[in-house]
Amino acid sequence: MMRILLPTDFSKNAWHAIQYAIYLFDSIPCHFYVLHAHQVSPSGLVSTINKEHDTRLYEITQSEAKQKLDKIIKRLTTINKVARHQFEGLLESDTLLNALGRNVIDQDIDFVFMGTQGASGMKEVFLGSNTVKVIRNIDNCPVMVVPEQYEIGLYKEILFATDYKHYYKKAELKPLLDLVSITRASLRVAHISEEESLDEEQQQLKKLLEGFLAGMEYRFEDLAYYPDVSARIREWSAETHAGMLAMINSQHGFFSRITRDPVVKRIAFHTEVPFLVLPVIP
Known part of the structure; x- marks a missing residue:
């Protein structure tokens, strides 16, 4: 079974990359891991009030992210027409790069698919800093970068x-x-x-x-x-x-x-x- 990692920030371009991966492996048994990584920047102050504020902010961010991730998994499961496709959500409190690197190893990933927006609305993908970081550092797994406006077919x-x-x-x-x-x-x-x-x-x-x-x-x-x-x-x-x-x-x-x-x-x-x-x- 193919194991595909799909990072998402809940954006349109991330969803497009997910759709492309599912389409591409339509005839192949796959386990799709939809990954969302998030971080809450601490206040930097050590008072009890600020620590409590950071904790509450983290809990709120975590809760909202889980709801959105659960919604994506439910949607994928509902619209899925391939019996051999499975979907699982992964929620990480970390940088995207760290979360990707860890899960590529832990889940024995075969491909990473990530979406990116075109420059100035054109149907293009340009290698911005985030994408380049992933390509440079995720050096043990194939990475597919999918332009937002690419017409799947x-x-x-x-x-x-x-x-x-x-x-x-x-x-x-x-x-x-x-x-x-x-x-x-x-x-x-x-x-x-x-x-x-x-x-x-x-x-x-x-x-x-x-x-x-x-x-x-x-x-x-x-x-x-x-x-x-x-x-x-x-x-x-x-x-x-x-x-x-x-x-x-x-x-x-x-x-x-x-x-x-x-x-x-x-x-x-x-x-x-x-x-x-x-x-x-x-």
Whole structure:
């Protein structure tokens, strides 16, 4: 059974990500964990009155969050039409990052799905600070970032961007290949050119990747060099009209630069489709 973690802040975009996850795994037995993490900032004062105030504020926040979470679970259970889908609410008094990290391990999670809003109302997802924190720190589980305005439906192609500078492991690619199989989509692998031609090591890594894709419908292509790699990926994603973009969360190469550049530059990286980040397996 697939185990999916769905963080929510009770917003529209979080609900959209939940719907997308349920749709994507429509034919797969799944246990969905809907997680809400919250914190109450203490007053910082040590008087008895302030401690009591903090306690009451925590209890009120906890109670309200539980009601909202219970409502979501009830709604999901009511509208669910897949007998093999189960739903469970998780309420944590902690930061989102801590709660996600802990539950990924405790619940043996296969995927994290999180929603994010588009910049200026456009049908895009931009890697704002919260999303980047999750991608950087949840490095032991695939993370799917879902644009709020993404129109849920069938698609024919999944994009995988690479620079052939990472030694691929079959276990790293398994979540992606599972999604290719589930959606019956073809895989389009693009090399983001940062050099005139592949060196010997890159050629070997490309062959290694090709071996893992044996038996699947796929194709390779090279994208011409472009100084702004993130912008080139964005253009390629838009040109292909695919339904998903995937990358490996390597600490080297262009992915690392995309998530570590200053925020102003990072906002330029956006896509209209869900963005799957695959963790590196040591």
